[in-house]
Amino acid sequence: MSGKEELNQPDKEQTKPELPSSNGRREALKTLATIPVLGAMAYGVYQKKKTEHNNKLAGSIFNFEASPTVMDRQPDGKTIRLGIIGFGIRGSQLMQALGFATPAYIDNLKEQAKKDTQNTRYKDFLEQENLNVEINGVCDIFDVYANEAAMAGANVNKEGTNGKFDKLPVIYKHYKDLLAAKDIDAVIIATPDHWHGTMVIDAVNAGKHVYAEKPLTWTVPETYLVADAVRKSGKVFQLGHQGRQIEINHRAKEIIQKGLIGKVTLVEVSTNRNDPNGAWVYPIHPEANPSNIDWKQFEGNPERIKEYMDYMTSVGAAKYVGPDARDKFSLERFFRWRCWWDYSTGLSGDLLTHEYDVMNHMLDLGIPASATSSGGVYYFKDGRTVPDVLQTTFEFPDRDMSLLYTATLASQYNRPRKIMGTDATIELGSTLNVTIDRASQRYKDKIEKGVIKPGEPFYRYASGKSIDALSSATEMYFAERGLLFSYVEGKRYNTTFLHIREWLECIRQDKKPSCGIDQAFEEAMAAHMGTRAYLEGRTMYWDAEKQVITRG
Amino acid sequence: MSKSILYSRSQLTSLVILRVLIGWYFLYEGLTKIMATNWSSYAYLRDSKGVFAPFFTMLTDHPFVMDVVNAINMYGLTAIGLCLILGCFVRYANIGAIGLLTLYYLSHPPLIDVHYLIRPEGSYMWVDKNLIMLCAIVVLMLFPTSKEIGIDRFIYRKKLSGN
Numbered sequence: 001m002s003g004k005e006e007l008n009q010p011d012k013e014q015t016k017p018e019l020p021s022s023n024g025r026r027e028a029l030k031t032l033a034t035i036p037v038l039g040a041m042a043y044g045v046y047q048k049k050k051t052e053h054n055n056k057l058a059g060s061i062f063n064f065e066a067s068p069t070v071m072d073r074q075p076d077g078k079t080i081r082l083g084i085i086g087f088g089i090r091g092s093q094l095m096q097a098l099g100f101a102t103p104a105y106i107d108n109l110k111e112q113a114k115k116d117t118q119n120t121r122y123k124d125f126l127e128q129e130n131l132n133v134e135i136n137g138v139c140d141i142f143d144v145y146a147n148e149a150a151m152a153g154a155n156v157n158k159e160g161t162n163g164k165f166d167k168l169p170v171i172y173k174h175y176k177d178l179l180a181a182k183d184i185d186a187v188i189i190a191t192p193d194h195w196h197g198t199m200v201i202d203a204v205n206a207g208k209h210v211y212a213e214k215p216l217t218w219t220v221p222e223t224y225l226v227a228d229a230v231r232k233s234g235k236v237f238q239l240g241h242q243g244r245q246i247e248i249n250h251r252a253k254e255i256i257q258k259g260l261i262g263k264v265t266l267v268e269v270s271t272n273r274n275d276p277n278g279a280w281v282y283p284i285h286p287e288a289n290p291s292n293i294d295w296k297q298f299e300g301n302p303e304r305i306k307e308y309m310d311y312m313t314s315v316g317a318a319k320y321v322g323p324d325a326r327d328k329f330s331l332e333r334f335f336r337w338r339c340w341w342d343y344s345t346g347l348s349g350d351l352l353t354h355e356y357d358v359m360n361h362m363l364d365l366g367i368p369a370s371a372t373s374s375g376g377v378y379y380f381k382d383g384r385t386v387p388d389v390l391q392t393t394f395e396f397p398d399r400d401m402s403l404l405y406t407a408t409l410a411s412q413y414n415r416p417r418k419i420m421g422t423d424a425t426i427e428l429g430s431t432l433n434v435t436i437d438r439a440s441q442r443y444k445d446k447i448e449k450g451v452i453k454p455g456e457p458f459y460r461y462a463s464g465k466s467i468d469a470l471s472s473a474t475e476m477y478f479a480e481r482g483l484l485f486s487y488v489e490g491k492r493y494n495t496t497f498l499h500i501r502e503w504l505e506c507i508r509q510d511k512k513p514s515c516g517i518d519q520a521f522e523e524a525m526a527a528h529m530g531t532r533a534y535l536e537g538r539t540m541y542w543d544a545e546k547q548v549i550t551r552g
Numbered sequence: 553m554s555k556s557i558l559y560s561r562s563q564l565t566s567l568v569i570l571r572v573l574i575g576w577y578f579l580y581e582g583l584t585k586i587m588a589t590n591w592s593s594y595a596y597l598r599d600s601k602g603v604f605a606p607f608f609t610m611l612t613d614h615p616f617v618m619d620v621v622n623a624i625n626m627y628g629l630t631a632i633g634l635c636l637i638l639g640c641f642v643r644y645a646n647i648g649a650i651g652l653l654t655l656y657y658l659s660h661p662p663l664i665d666v667h668y669l670i671r672p673e674g675s676y677m678w679v680d681k682n683l684i685m686l687c688a689i690v691v692l693m694l695f696p697t698s699k700e701i702g703i704d705r706f707i708y709r710k711k712l713s714g715n
Contacts, residue, residue: 027705030700030701030702030705031639031701031702031703031705031706032703033568033701033702034568034572034637034638034639034701034702035638037572037575037576037637038634038637038638041576041579041580041583041637044580045580045583045587049587117606117610117613118609
């Protein structure tokens, strides 16, 4: 402590040293002088709480208890024996969601974790809930992939190279042999689009439950056949639109159903990518050659090919077929099949379907009354026939609304999904944002009272947490970036994992999955209408009575 | 108490005001954290930058550690605030405040070309408000007032008389 001589003493008035208990009142005053400050603080906090309470009443409009989105697991459910058809990029991801990965993949995860302590993918994979399945058969027409799939299936302990593996699943050369196997209850189909429909039909007819990658079908005629076959079989079918499992979508659906955003007249969804991989220019495997690829099987089911060729030639779209002959071996076509209509459904089937299904989930759209499309190959002029820029507009006159899908594979500018209502607009990105409309009648009072600031996001929701006008700027900021919630939730789920898990539980509990054959049929028809509108250059209509696509 | 400083009235008043204002700031920061539902320092720590960032982000990996860190922030800030305002155990409150402010400064140093997700409300280079407040508290430690104005007056007087 400094002595008094160190002090400058500018004022004449000085506090005189007090004698102990010289003046009791004065003493008490000096001791307790600052206590009133606490009173001021208490008053301020009270006032703030009061304002917050009023605001909370307004905020709670959106802050309701939502129904749970994850199915309860049946205790002691039976082990489901699986077969995997197709082990390309998506097939390997689906197997990872099941808890099976190649040793090389595990080595890579370990490496990543070693390099970056923040990277928890290896830990997450180890801790992923066990789905109680076994892989008994795999099939891929590229031998290298088939062997990798088998290794993944045997890797029950999630180990890297030199780990201990279970017995290898049977490798089938043809998917029909896999479907005939007695020790397989259910199959996962992750093949190119032109095989989806045929394989689903064959699988349910063979008595297997099916999880199939989107889109449901490649041609319009087969769509009816698939729907019939699945419905008649009574097997559990799930289409791979894992967007059904996104929690914020469930909340958005409830907000819309409660009428909180008013009448919806316009929905905007989009795809934005800007890298070769996103544009389907996938790497060509260095070991691939005609001797280890079953090109004949790759070509497709002759009936489907005939349906496709009949349609393309009848509408003058023959220029989109080929240009290579179907029986000509091509590594490029094998690994980058999405770039050609001969195997692919283009942006419509690959990415529009995801967006459409998300909106079908939220708004129960069914099949649109009409579709128009435009676009072209504007950036990836690499010989592909499917467009890399596509706009499709769906009309729903019964609902008085339009759905606009716009896509480019040459810009990844992030555009959230927008559901635009007369009272508010929902934006769905990594979080759900609700912005109240300035002209809203529903919220007029609250806007006038200043409780709601129109034009600014009024309510946010991300991963189980509501962020409203009361949340701190920090919380909002992090919510927008989806960073806050790995901790709050404690656990982050992969939506593909949840979607497969739901399918497996539906098999065990004999329930209907969220993206079953009805939703799949709607998705397929909507996408086909968009595709046909593009190929034919005119509007396509849906005749709901006859259940057919017409040209008006 | 022979070493206690003899202040002029205006010196004492301004030092007490400074103490109370800093106390107010701490108290309200603590109270808002206590009153908020599920407040966590997680986001702040994850956003750490600079040499010590790995240490601060490492804390967020352990839920138990996070609970402790959160409790220290919520109740520590509140207690420090109360002590500074009331002038009670101010010496310890000052030490606590210096500790917390040092940690805040080290986790979010205002370095050149470093951007935080939570943007500061001003423009800073090397020196920010945490650092200034830290220095203000060092000053308050060197020029104590709670034995003049505050409950320490009572506490320490009693101790003295007890001796």
